[in-house]
Amino acid sequence: MNYLNLKKNIYLSNFTTWKIGGPAEWISEPTNTDEIKSLINWANNKEICCNIIGAGSNLLINDKGLKGLSLCMRKFKGATINKSSGIIEAYGGETLPNLARKAASAGLHGLEWAIGIPGTIGGAVVMNAGAQGNAISDYLESIQTLTLKGELRTLKAIDLDYSYRSSLLQEEKLIVLSARLKLKTGGEKAEIHRITNEHLNHRLTTQPYKAHTCGSVFRNPEPFKAAQLIEDLGLKGFRCGGAEISKIHSNFIINANKASSSDVQELINLIQKKVIDSYGILLKTEVKICGF
Numbered sequence: 001m002n003y004l005n006l007k008k009n010i011y012l013s014n015f016t017t018w019k020i021g022g023p024a025e026w027i028s029e030p031t032n033t034d035e036i037k038s039l040i041n042w043a044n045n046k047e048i049c050c051n052i053i054g055a056g057s058n059l060l061i062n063d064k065g066l067k068g069l070s071l072c073m074r075k076f077k078g079a080t081i082n083k084s085s086g087i088i089e090a091y092g093g094e095t096l097p098n099l100a101r102k103a104a105s106a107g108l109h110g111l112e113w114a115i116g117i118p119g120t121i122g123g124a125v126v127m128n129a130g131a132q133g134n135a136i137s138d139y140l141e142s143i144q145t146l147t148l149k150g151e152l153r154t155l156k157a158i159d160l161d162y163s164y165r166s167s168l169l170q171e172e173k174l175i176v177l178s179a180r181l182k183l184k185t186g187g188e189k190a191e192i193h194r195i196t197n198e199h200l201n202h203r204l205t206t207q208p209y210k211a212h213t214c215g216s217v218f219r220n221p222e223p224f225k226a227a228q229l230i231e232d233l234g235l236k237g238f239r240c241g242g243a244e245i246s247k248i249h250s251n252f253i254i255n256a257n258k259a260s261s262s263d264v265q266e267l268i269n270l271i272q273k274k275v276i277d278s279y280g281i282l283l284k285t286e287v288k289i290c291g292f
């Protein structure tokens, strides 16, 4: 069993960008497909559930922790890039900022917007991560997945029912082992790096980028912006315990001072109540809430 690198009762706050989350009953950080297959087998034999964690940049995990096996994908990294075809094949734990930089260095256009999203490609294809009118589904050709029964399955992007921050992968739990993207070729490297840096600088000035957050907490209820609705209610800087609505971007909740998962949950509930009472709009969470 030790070859699976399984550990017990490790705090998941070490695995989320909010720095919140209680102990995982079991946790492992696989580095290749065979290890992932063996871990799924092990969990199935023990009849325990499996939680998949990418970079934990979109997860609110209960302080009580998670039962079963937490499969943390952040060490399952690597990508190959074909400059002439624009095809990138990336393992599930490769990060978006890394891919954006690698694409720019190869002269490939398309991922400039992804530089400031601190998630993995696995998390991005599940969440349909995006920014400035782009989304990962615009560039995705296919993914290779492992079912929770341990079967390999290749799926085309067109079959994943993509829309704003939504995909079929949020309904059916599959492990994203790798993603195949197609970017635009023939770009000027210096120009792609310049645009990429511009995207990063924009974030640094408009978001609490260095704080412990999970990015935007709520989906935008088209045609409105969640941040604007929250700001118009005068909620910037409002706190529940150690959790605070960012003064820089109202759709971000900061872990300002040892926030508990219930501090954040309470703040989410409060925002939802105030927005529905004032505008009749239910703000749906973009962050995934686990173990409540």
Ligand SMILES: Cc1cc2nc3c(=O)[nH]c(=O)nc-3n(C[C@H](O)[C@H](O)[C@H](O)COP(=O)(O)OP(=O)(O)OC[C@H]3O[C@@H](n4cnc5c(N)ncnc54)[C@H](O)[C@@H]3O)c2cc1C
Binding pocket: 017, 051, 052, 053, 054, 055, 056, 057, 058, 059, 073, 092, 093, 116, 117, 118, 119, 120, 121, 122, 123, 124, 125, 126, 127, 128, 129, 130, 131, 174, 175, 176, 177, 209, 213, 214, 215, 216, 288
């Ligand atoms: C500062 C900051 C800025 C952000 N800006 C943006 C933004 O501009 N746009 C945007 O869309 N998001 C943004 N986010 C949110 C987040 O980074 C994205 O949603 C990202 O795609 C989540 O990836 P992750 O690897 O962290 O996934 P996690 O948060 O770890 O997981 C999210 C979901 O994906 C599943 N998952 C993760 N990896 C896999 C895998 N390999 N196989 C199967 N399921 C998997 C998890 O089970 C979970 O359901 C931001 C977050 C932060 C902290």
